[in-house]
Amino acid sequence: MIPILIRIYLKRLTAAGIVLSVLLLTGCWDRTEINHYAFWMGTFMDRAKDNEIRVSAQIAVPSQIGFSEGSSGSGEDQGSIVVSATAPTLLASCQLIQDKLPRRLFIGHRRAVFIGQSLAESGIRDLMDMYTRNLETSFRTSVFIVIGEKPERVLEMKSPFEPLSSSAAVDIEKYSKNGDKSFRDFIVAMKNETTCPVLSVINTADIENKKAGQVFEINRLAIFNKKTQLAGILDPEDSLMALRVMARLNQHIVTQYISKGDGYVTLFESNQRTRIQTKIEGGQVSVHIKLTGTGTLRENRTKFDLLDSKALAVVQKELNEGLSKEVLKSINKVQSTYGTDIFGFGDAIHQQHPGEWQKLKGNWEQTFPHVKVFVDVNLHIVRIGAQGSPT
Amino acid sequence: MTEQHTSDPSDKPVLRTVSPDRTENEKYLNQVFDNCADIVFRSFNSCFGEILIVYVDGLADTKELDKRVIKPLTRCEDANDSNVRGRLDGEFRSKDELIEFQEIVKRILYGETAVFAEGLPCAIMIQLIKFEHRSVSEPQLESSIRGPREAFTEVLQTNLSLLRRKFNTPELKMEEVQIGELTRTRVMVSYLADEVNMEILAKVKEKLTSIKSKAILDANYIEESIEGSSFSLFPQIQNTERPDTVAASVIEGKIAIFVDGSPNVLLAPMTFWSGFQAADDHYERFLYVSAVRIIRIVLFILSLLLPSFYVALTTYxxxxxxxxxxxxxxxxxxxxxxxxxxxxxxxxxxxxxxxEAGLRLPRAVGSAVSIVGALVIGESAVQAGFISAPIVIIVASTGIASFAIPRYNLSLPFRLLRFLLLGLAGSLGFYGIAAGTTAILIHLCILESFGVPYLAPLASSKKFSAEDTLYRAPKKG
Structure with missing residues (x-):
């Protein structure tokens, strides 16, 4: 029976054999076993001598990360190693890093890129080319600017929650008010005609050593100019207001002193909206920013009983006025100190006055600091909680 | 088919009809049943002269034979009947008188008892058939939680009666064919006359009658002989051991093929989706059944693709x-x-x-195999570092998923295809999986079972209907 079958199907068997040998014998496999990869989880880049770039790679050591059975718990395990190299281009230094590793570098799962202050000040546009050009890199990577002493320390930090400091930084940013300012947003802003990109900042001076590990905070914004050079770093308060105007705030907790009630109130803002109205009168550009939102009052330390709608109206009015002043102050500070349009005023003019924009866009960088800004905050308190007066 | 093969006339005596001479008949039958020790020839003196009865040992009810044949014939005192025929009339209402030896030999082999009397130019055939067989029991393969709990046995008559009891109508037809030169197995084609597609019925009958086989020992002998694409991995004829499944299929217009000696009844044509229909799908409320069906389909996809997906993901x-x-x-x-x-x-x-080991081994040893398997494969291989733990999880989940396909014969092709896809995934990654599944889909779309597209009614030129495939529609409006 079998020989007959073979005779009938000889042609097909031959064809199948040829296909199989093409598949198996040519060696055209790009198969790599998962344990032959070195997972590059985070990068630190900074300027070295002679205009070269120093790249440090945080490489995960899977067997030392507590996911697998047996290896968890021992405090000495690092979970990662840091390998560094210096070269004129990024990929050249990547090659040097590869030379030091017994496994194939795999960059597809990198969570974070940390950029040193001196490198950022000299401009990072040309670095971004490698990331947008290279197919292996992920757009969901987060990018941070690191300031303070010994910035390369960020890769060696050990968070009590995450085995890798890159993941910890990404998660801190995710739950901070800064929100997830991923690499993609940065690229989009960078390619925009007038809007300037922002990035989150990690300060190594903020790193606190706890018994279980190290903790740091992310609450500042680094702002760039149109040449993608670091223009400056905003205070936490200004960062908050800037993010609010850019409508990119993750969550907003407003705390305001109410002078008439002699105390502070704190509320959670939701349904945040930003409307930017522009006007051009006789060469003078003015911008009207209207911020609206609804708030839930969570803490009341004033003497008011908020079940009384009149008292609530007083609180709301004073809150809005106070907030307007703060936003305006922050915007003016960005205008006068750094002169970079991170808010997208240029875009708004472009959309609302396309004709005049043709004349303006050539020297927008000079015009931006002199734009007149008006801020109108209209927060509506919709919930005050279960009781009126503070207990 | 039925008439041509009793004995070759060339080397056997010319005698082909019963002669009035009893000894001549006996001589002839002795020649036919040469070296058949299980054929019993009993001669005895009766009031009507010498009588010869012939039957197969073990197929005739000898107690009844004594009571109802031999005793009446030998008790001469109240002999008011004139002859053997009359005397047996009193005991058996229905009996045949045959003169053709060919037919007589056949009937004897089926278990009837032949009575030859001196001077009578025919044989009286008495049906006193009784043989050892398994009684109707619970289904083993297609067990269900609700619904009837009877399964077919090896005896054709019992099986037919199990089906007939569900239909009180002459519309349920049963046509007999005998197949197999040696076994002359009775095969019964059953269908509902006003539901069945006559073209398909003609095709089935034509294929059945053209089977040239020496022996039919099980329903699969028929299945392999009449299916359209023998080299397809997918079964084109469904089989079941449940009378209620047969009844439901017959109502849908399918044709049931009963084979004597097999507890499995064949159902044709078969579609892909019937593989996902369990017996008690119609005995439970439809919402629950529909949800379970979706789970089955998901698990079926898992059972086919999970290992290859894992391999492609991790290596490519x-x-x-x-x-x-x-x-x-x-x-x-x-x-x-x-x-x-x-x-x-x-x-x-x-x-x-x-x-496979668990299937073949006796039950007492079977548990030992599973313990060894669990310990050796599940524990030691991982601890020794031969095998990584995720693989064990993947293979175990695949195994569980593959058991969720209700029809055993439809789970077989996927067991094989899993290895094919695994090879493709290992050499080409997701591209290989995509190519493999596309090839399988193309094959399924081309495949037909007795002219019915295999993926009908979801993928066919006829009306689209998912009412009893992807989910089960409610019975009421």
Missing amino acids: HPQMIPNTLLISIAAAREGVPFPTVIETFIMEIMFEGLR
Whole structure:
């Protein structure tokens, strides 16, 4: 029976054999076993001598990360190693890093890129080319600017929650008010005609050593100019207001002193909206920013009983006025100190006055600091909680 | 088919009809049943002269024979009947008188008893058939929680009666064919006259009558002989051991083929989706059944694709695995000597081995196999570092998923295809899986069972209907 079958199907068997040998014998496999990869989880880049770039790679050591059975718990395990190299281009230094590793570098799962202050000040546009050009890199990577002493320390930090400091930084940013300012947003802003990109900042001076590990905070914004050079770093308060105007705030907790009630109130803002109205009168550009939102009052330390709608109206009015002043102050500070349009005023003019924009866009960088800004905050308190007066 | 093969006339005596001479008949039958020790020839003196009865040992009810044939014939005192025929009339209402030896021999072999009397030019055939057989019991393969709990047996008559009891109508037809030169197995084609597609019925009958086979020992002998594409991995004829499933299929217009000696009844034509219909799908409320069906389809896809997906993901597309999972897989694979594909192959083959061993071994030894399997494969291989733990999870989940297909014969092709896809995934990654599944789909779309598209009614030129395929529609409006 079998020989007959073979005779009938000889042609097909031959064809199948040829296909199989093409598949198996040519060696055209790009198969790599998962344990032959070195997972590059985070990068630190900074300027070295002679205009070269120093790249440090945080490489995960899977067997030392507590996911697998047996290896968890021992405090000495690092979970990662840091390998560094210096070269004129990024990929050249990547090659040097590869030379030091017994496994194939795999960059597809990198969570974070940390950029040193001196490198950022000299401009990072040309670095971004490698990331947008290279197919292996992920757009969901987060990018941070690191300031303070010994910035390369960020890769060696050990968070009590995450085995890798890159993941910890990404998660801190995710739950901070800064929100997830991923690499993609940065690229989009960078390619925009007038809007300037922002990035989150990690300060190594903020790193606190706890018994279980190290903790740091992310609450500042680094702002760039149109040449993608670091223009400056905003205070936490200004960062908050800037993010609010850019409508990119993750969550907003407003705390305001109410002078008439002699105390502070704190509320959670939701349904945040930003409307930017522009006007051009006789060469003078003015911008009207209207911020609206609804708030839930969570803490009341004033003497008011908020079940009384009149008292609530007083609180709301004073809150809005106070907030307007703060936003305006922050915007003016960005205008006068750094002169970079991170808010997208240029875009708004472009959309609302396309004709005049043709004349303006050539020297927008000079015009931006002199734009007149008006801020109108209209927060509506919709919930005050279960009781009126503070207990 | 039925008439041509009793004895070759060339080397056998010319005598083909019963002669009035009893000894001549006996001589002839002795020649026919040469060396058949289980044929019993009993001669005795009766009031009507010498009588010869012939039957097969073990197929005739000898107690009844004594009571109702021999006793009445030998008790001469109240002999008011004139002859043997009259005397047997009093005992048996229905009996045949035959003169053709060919037919007589056949009937004897079926278990009837032939009575030859001196001077009578025919044989009186008495039906006193009784033989040992399994009684109707609970279904083993297609057990259900609700619904009838009877299963077919090896006896054709019993099986037919199980079906007939569900239909009080002459519309249920049963046509008999005898197949097999040696076994002359009775095969019964059953259908509902006003539901069945006559073209399909003609096709089935034509294929059945053209079977040239020496022996039919089980329904599968018929199945393989009449299916359209023998080299397709997919079964084109469904089989069941449940009378209620047969009844439901017959109502749908399918044709049931009963084979004497087989507890499995064939149902044609079969479609892909009937593989997902369990027996008690119609005995439980429809919402629950529909949900379970979706789970079955998901599990079926898992059983086909899970190992190859894992292999393709980990060896070709690590970008697609979430970060933490990737690192834990990498940690588990640390120090494992084999590539993932080989590892998966080894584990899948071991699992198939366990399955096969568990199937064949006696029940008492079977549990030992599963313990050894669980310990050796599940524990030691991982601890010794031969096999990584995720593979064990993958193979075990695949195994569980493959058991969720209700029809055993439809789970078989996927057991084989899993290995094919695994090879493709190991050599070409997701591209290989896509190519493989596309090839399977194309094959399924081309495949037909007795002219009915295999994927009907979801993918056919006829009206689209998912009412009893992807889900089960409610019975009421």
